[in-house]
Amino acid sequence: MWYIDTLQKYKPKTFKTHFVVFGTGYYDYREPLKAEIPELGRFKGSLIHHQFWPEDLNYTSKTIVVIGSGETAITVIPKLAEVATKFARFLSLLSQVPRLGSANDSSHHNVATTRSHLIRSAQPWDQRLCICPDGVLFTSLRSGNVEIKTNTSESITESSIRLKSGDFLAAGIIATATGLKIQFAGGIRILVDGREFFLNENFILKEMMMQNLPNVTLVIGYTNISWTLGADVTGILLCRILKHLNKRGGAAVVPRVPKSIHLEKRRMLELNSTCVSKAGNDLPKTAQRWPWQLRNNYLLGIIHAMYGRVDEFLDVIV
Numbered sequence: 258m259w260y261i262d263t264l265q266k267y268k269p270k271t272f273k274t275h276f277v278v279f280g281t282g283y284y285d286y287r288e289p290l291k292a293e294i295p296e297l298g299r300f301k302g303s304l305i306h307h308q309f310w311p312e313d314l315n316y317t318s319k320t321i322v323v324i325g326s327g328e329t330a331i332t333v334i335p336k337l338a339e340v341a342t343k344f345a346r347f348l349s350l351l352s353q354v355p356r357l358g359s360a361n362d363s364s365h366h367n368v369a370t371t372r373s374h375l376i377r378s379a380q381p382w383d384q385r386l387c388i389c390p391d392g393v394l395f396t397s398l399r400s401g402n403v404e405i406k407t408n409t410s411e412s413i414t415e416s417s418i419r420l421k422s423g424d425f426l427a428a429g430i431i432a433t434a435t436g437l438k439i440q441f442a443g444g445i446r447i448l449v450d451g452r453e454f455f456l457n458e459n460f461i462l463k464e465m466m467m468q469n470l471p472n473v474t475l476v477i478g479y480t481n482i483s484w485t486l487g488a489d490v491t492g493i494l495l496c497r498i499l500k501h502l503n504k505r506g507g508a509a510v511v512p513r514v515p516k517s518i519h520l521e522k523r524r525m526l527e528l529n530s531t532c533v534s535k536a537g538n539d540l541p542k543t544a545q546r547w548p549w550q551l552r553n554n555y556l557l558g559i560i561h562a563m564y565g566r567v568d569e570f571l572d573v574i575v
């Protein structure tokens with residue numbers, strides 16, 4: 258039986274359940290990934306991290322510099338530009354985050370005319386592909402309210418960003434769209450029979466359960482296509498596992514790595530984006546072989562979830 262203690266400010270509660278499904282996403286909801294931009298603290302305008310975007314933010318007559326070139330920047334900029342046509346003029350700076358292992362100093366943001374701005378330093382499957390439906394990013398670029406700069410931010414002044422090229426970008430608002438802090442299982446402390454369970458010390462089975470962790474599923478998605486397709490696959494497989502458990506009359510199901518198998522640890526997410534590289538060793542362990550690896554393959558995933566074996570490497574505890 259699992260006991261889930263909630264942290265409510267005045268009335269903490271404990272819930273009892275047989276099975277826990279972590280639908281807690283893949284990033285830290287409390288702490289953002291800190292943008293490593295030198296002297297950012299000197300800026301006297303509004304400094305915003307996209308994860309905690311203030312609903313009452315007043316853009317009127319403000320110039321916004323959006324720092325980042327990932328999915329957040331691509332999502333946020335066209336939206337800002339819609340408002341800009343009515344109220345203000347925006348300047349967006351898309352900086353290219355260096356590839357992992359490149360000689361570039363990762364504490365600087367490589368900010369590099371329109372073609373060269375839109376060619377990223379990363380290869381398509383190094384980072385998640387940014388898809389903007391109906392080309393809305395290009396519509397906003399053509400509107401004249403959005404401008405891209407690709408260069409390195411050298412320093413921040415009270416009201417601007419100084420680029421390595423010597424140019425200054427005046428800014429009333431700086432929005433750092435520089436990534437999220439990756440975290441699985443919502444940062445929840447897990448205790449099994451009184452002992453703390455660490456995700457990064459155990460392997461993931463079939464992209465959804467953890468070795469030695471009974472009756473728990475993590476909803477993990479794909480990084481090379483829509484993340485949420487992985488949630489569909491997890492849901493289907495989970496239902497089959499629960500049916501298997503019922504059929505066997507068991508109380509719990511727990512993934513075990515047999516002693517006869519040697520698993521080599523591999524990186525969980527094969528992406529070179531800043532947030533993934535910074536997550537480092539905090540992520541759950543994955544191995545070099547199925548079913549202890551993330552295959553990032555929707556077709557294989559859905560076929561396995563619907564028709565594959567459900568009992569392998571799973572101990573049923575009666």
Ligand SMILES: Cc1cc2nc3c(=O)[nH]c(=O)nc-3n(C[C@H](O)[C@H](O)[C@H](O)COP(=O)(O)OP(=O)(O)OC[C@H]3O[C@@H](n4cnc5c(N)ncnc54)[C@H](O)[C@@H]3O)c2cc1C
Binds near residue numbers: 476488
């Ligand atoms: C800018 C941006 C664009 C994206 N675009 C796409 C896209 O086009 N397609 C796509 O598939 N994916 C996209 N993603 C990824 C997207 O985040 C996920 O696909 C989707 O949100 C995952 O859903 P989820 O329910 O697993 O997790 P989330 O949406 O992250 O939901 C997790 C929930 O768990 C809660 N939670 C976390 N920790 C705790 C805790 N300790 N206690 C209680 N509650 C907790 C959170 O409050 C939240 O409500 C994008 C992400 C970003 C940032």
